[in-house]
Amino acid sequence: MRCVVANWKMNLSSVEAKAFCEDLLGRCAPESGTEVGIAPPFTLLSLVSGLVSAKGIKVFGQNAHAEAKGAFTGEVSMPQLRDAGCFGVLLGHSERRQFFGETDAALAKKVKAAWQWDLLPLLCIGESLAQRDAGQTLAVLGQQLSILAETGPGPLWVAYEPVWAIGTGRRAEAPQVREAHAFIRAELNRHLGAAASAIVPILYGGSVTPESFPELLGIPEVAGGLVGGASLDPKKFAELVKQAG
């Protein structure tokens, strides 16, 4: 199974989102065997879900709180994501870790909360440039995945997103992606067991474009892409969906 997920981050108005969805649906119908997702900002979830869910495109939140409700001003809960039509939720995106202090301990709670509310967690992991330069890439990925020892197995997608490749136009080279994805698979096998690991797709993210995606899809253990910048253009995103099919 291949997966292509658009992470819109903090972009698009309701008018732009509606135009994007109509344009995308006019360009592509996801092939069976390809999962297509869109992660809009919270304010656009219901709108986007209403436009694309019936066409088989899955909607993801970009984050959620682990508690179901309560006095957490500015936060959104897992059941609220469900209510807005979400299928899943991005967890641990590097921008959340970097700018909002998201910790592995909090992420373990969020993964369990997502399962409790029948949402698919898309767990994002990746090393910074300083960590790669210090030879710590695999240790960092291992640490970020160690939350699975606590959560145990469950429905899960993982995205490998080297921080230095996000929004920089500098995607990771094929050998770097191959090494990271093979390591992630080995860690998933170790934490979840081979059978539970086998159904977890590992996506690559970081400056994915229609120019770079075919080569990435040819790398073992790359099951698709988590796409930022190129996912804001329906033409480019539709092209990525076609390439994955």
Ligand code: 13P
């Ligand atoms: P870019 O595709 O803009 O590099 O962003 C990647 C990303 O962060 C997706 O979650």
